[in-house]
Amino acid sequence: MSQTLLTGAFLAALFYVLIPGPAFLALLGIGAGQGRKAGALFMMGHLIGDLLWSSLALVAIVGARTVGTTVFDILGVFCGLYLAWIGWSALNAKPRAPGQALMVVERPLQRGLIFGVTNPKGYPVALATFTALLAGSADALELETLPMLLGVSLVGFLVADAILIAIIGARIVRQFYRAHERLIVRLSGVLFMGFAVQALWHAAPGLLGWRKP
Template sequence: MLISPEQFAGFLAAALLITVSPGPDNLMVLGMGMSRGRKQGMVFGLGCALGCLSHTILATLGVSALIAASPLAFTALKVFGGLYLIWLGIGALRSRGGARVEGSGMPDDSLLRLFGKGLFANAINPKVVLFFLSFLPQFVVTARGDASWQTAQLGLIFTLQACILFGLLGYFSGAVGKWINRNPRAGMWLDRVAGAIFVGLGLRLIIAR
């Protein structure tokens, strides 16, 4: 069964905001585009975004294993995930901005190598693994059936929107990078909005249980 329109809309809104908030991945994409060109920034960004597929698989398998072991274990995952999101949210709310976009500093590589570097950099990041395991289950509605299938759908949605946004970041990297460098406080407010969403999601899960 496909996720509901309400699940889709709520998850997509949160995913979009998280993706555009200044962070290592999108700042690397911007830096790559500014220093190497639009095509290179777009290819590197596509690799970063598709790296999310590996985290989707891990999250889906983890949810499946927990449900098979015990519904209580799945509930524990969502609660502990909620606590992790609150921790991330507090960190984002305390952000003072100051994000800057610099040149990538990478040697010239083929487009294929740039794609592979973006893919590898995201896929091996343990913080992204933990984020997916915490974030995706928050939007799973167990009453709608197969939670692992819902998790897989959510992960694919996250990956697709990241591909689009990172591609746009790479294409418009020069203008966006200059704007961020001129307006460092903009990143602070994006972080605060994203932080409020994290805290709200975490509290909803904990209070509801």
Template sequence: MHTVMPVWPALLAGLTYVVTPGPGFLAMLSCVSVKPLVAGVRFAGGLLVGSAAWLVVTLMAFAGAGSLPAGALDALGIACALYLAYLGTGLIVMSARGRAAPTLTRPLREGLALSLTNPKAYPVLTAVFGGFVLADSGIQGVGHAVGIVFWGVLGFTAGYALMLGASRALVVRTFYKAHFRPVSVVFGLVFWLFAAEILLDTALRQIV
């Protein structure tokens, strides 16, 4: 049977996943807007590698390898909550000290860490690729899966390029530099809210 490669659906799914607001989007705006462009590219590269790894895991689940066990998702959620709390605290402390930019000492590694510890990656990728790409056909062999990963990663790349461009826009950089203290506090609190939501959801699953 001839396999039709879902090029545009995979591209759209990858782009949708990236531009959906979340920790990566906020980190890009808050951490990259006042940093050199090369740091932003490296940070986006780390996010991209992590997203690609999660896409492979998601497609393995669709292919019948089984979904991630609840215990693994809970452990991932706790790890991510702690990391997001760490990032949020850093932003708030930075604001209190009057520093205009968060420290990105290893932007590639920090972007990768944020992407890999995102507990929403697996369910969101399952939703967007399941709805846009695999709703009718499923996985039709290794070649089909490799093609989905290729076009999906191109969609990720387009999304992170858009995010990087937005964070480097003059109006965004000017606004952030002028109001970095309140903006940093808001972003820090949002990261803490993400962390609290994850921990609460994990605790409720254990009770139920």
């Protein structure tokens, strides 16, 4: 298996967790109000949802690739457009009302589990992110590579979780986020737009007949 493919799976899992979204904001709220321990429990529960959606996404991507490059390219275009929509929404998001009170979560582990498994955006975001970052190594995607990709993705999730848990309890991080939340959301939108360009860049040539055999 190529190093590029493994790196793509690792980065897809890493960015899937680190890019600000509903789970990121929930974690920040819990960590800001209840500390790192509560945040860590939330992430432990949420990891189940991360593994579930990423597994389904990788199965869909590998399955599409084994069926044919055209199916994979169509999937890439769909995911690119979806990522562009997410990015555009983030770039145009309105700031939340100031002074909102933080809710105390009594069972952060259970909250994280429910949040991760029931998140309706978990699968399409995982599918879009993994498609964008694995598209460059599409020729190496086979059913035999699936276990290794899942293993590397798990490492990416754990690294991302460790990074978030390490920083959420710091006062300076909470203050910085509150002061620059709008900018952070805008930057995440730019990153999503970049992933969209990546996905479309690899998918469009195949559908237009520009890809060399």
